[in-house]
Amino acid sequence: MYITELELKNFRNYKELTIQFDKNVNIIVGRNAQGKxxxxxxxxxxSIGRSFRTSHDSDLIRFGQxxxxxxxxxxxxxxxxxxxxKINRHHKKSIQKDGNTVHRTSQLIDNIIIVIFSPDDLKIVKEEPEKRRKFIDRELAQIKPAYYDCLSxxxxxLQQRNACLKEDYVEPSLLSLWDEQMIIYGSDIIRMRKDFIDRINEYSSRIHRGITNRSEDLSLQYDPNIxxxxxxxxxxEVYxxxxxxxxxxxxxxxxxTRGPQKDDLQFFVNGVNARSFGSQGQQRTCALSLKLAELDFIREETGEKGILLLDDVMSELDESRRDYLVKTLHENQLFITTTDIDPGILEYYPQARIIEIEKGECVNLEKPANL
Structure with missing residues (x-):
């Protein structure tokens, strides 16, 4: 699976753009705030019909349009x-797949499968449980229609039950109705999350040992509220x-107060809780191992090689981790954004496509001008 072409009109700071991509490696280079x-x-x-940066679609429309x-x-x-x-300031977003109208974003599941790794992914390890639940939900919903429907x-x-609880008088029969619905959907969510974490744990543990040259062991532990x-x-019955x-x-x-909306995911490095006691470098490596493990999960689940977006993370990794990254991802299409091109990447991927971005416009080059 790989992306061949992108066309934009009035998207963010892009007025109009059509660009073809290499099926292996695309390096998007430019100064900060240029549009990478x-x-x-x-x-x-x-991939999922939503941005990974904002929940407000209007933010995606170019200023003044x-x-x-x-x-x-x-x-x-x-x-x-x-x-x-198509995203309009005054109308609902419209999506078409192969010329057919998409009525629900679940119709995009398993179509174009993308994994993104950005500096914000450090939050998965070090911040509140909501970040980790969001990670689990996004990755499972992207490839499992049953999970997407169950979560929705x-x-x-949950919203209906909470609304019922806020009433001055709570009708017992109505609360019981919502309870039974929560038991059905919540139980399935717990079981699907457990299976996902068990499999991701296997992949990420192997990857983490490779990244750290076997100096660290990573273990993931699903911590369900029920x-x-x-x-x-x-x-x-337990629920x-x-x-x-x-x-x-x-x-x-x-x-x-009880249910999968309270679940958490724990990271342990050499038996120590990485969120509480890990260094920032260890936390970043945990997040990287987790993201690379997604690609293995996607391939086993769908038979497809997921597309990996690396957004401004190469400069955050030391040389050994960068080397591991570029040498193990040769089967996946890569998009790498950076302010400066690492010569090591071009040495390993000499045919990489270089896309230079400046003020919402791009220039395709055979190689960067400073090499």
Whole structure:
């Protein structure tokens, strides 16, 4: 799987742009605030129909304009695919895939699969549990329609249950209705998350040993708010009991206190909690191992080689970690944004496409002018 072409109109700081990509390595170079990240943001948009930087679609429209347009063409197993997105300040975003209207973003699942690694991903390891849940949800929802649907239904049910709890009088039968819905969807979420983390743990542990030259062992631990059970029936029964136990506190606090919306993911390096005691370098390596493990998970789950976007992270890694990165990703299409090109990357990828960005415009070069 690889992206062949990107077309933009009034997207961020781009007035109009059409560019073809190399199927292996694309290095996007330029000074800060020129539009490098905007370019890969548009690429990412084609994957799940949402930005990785903002939840407000209007932010994607060029200043002073009413509508932005993004078209991404890709090749998947020798079959061409195309995603077109129109974002209007006053109307709902419209998406088409291969000429057909996309009514739900879940219709984009497993179409163009993209993994992004940026400096913000350090937050997955070092900040609040919400960041880690968001990571799990985004990666699972991107390739598993069943998870996407289950998560969407759970969020709607949770919202309804919380609204019910905020009423001055809570109707027991109505609360019971929401409880049963939460038990069904929540139990499935817990079980799918557990399977995902177990598999990602296997991949990331191997990758982490390689990155650190076997000096560190990484272990991931799923920390569900409601205990994981081996069978679906047992999981639902445990979930039901936990909701019953928390009923009084839920009524008092007027919110749902138990469920997967409280889950967490723990990182351990050589047996030590990386969030609490790891150095920033160790935390960054944990995040990198996690992101590379996604590619292995995607390949095993879908048979496809995911596309990797590396947004301004090469300068954050030491030489050994950069070397590991470029030498192990030769089977995936890469997009690398940077202010300066590392000669080591060009040495390993001499045919890489260099895209120079300046003020929302790009110039394609055979190689950077300073080499």
């Amino acid at each position: 990240t905007n370019l890969i943001e548009a690429v990412f948009l084609s 009413e509508e932005a347009f993004v078209r991404v063409k890709a090749e998947k197993e020798v079959i061409d695919t195309k995603v077109e997105i 239904n759970y969020k709607k049910t 205990r994981f059970c081996e069978t679906k029936e047992e999981q639902q 039901r009991k936990e909701l019953m136990k928390s009923a009084a506190s839920d009524l008092r606090m007027r919110t749902t």
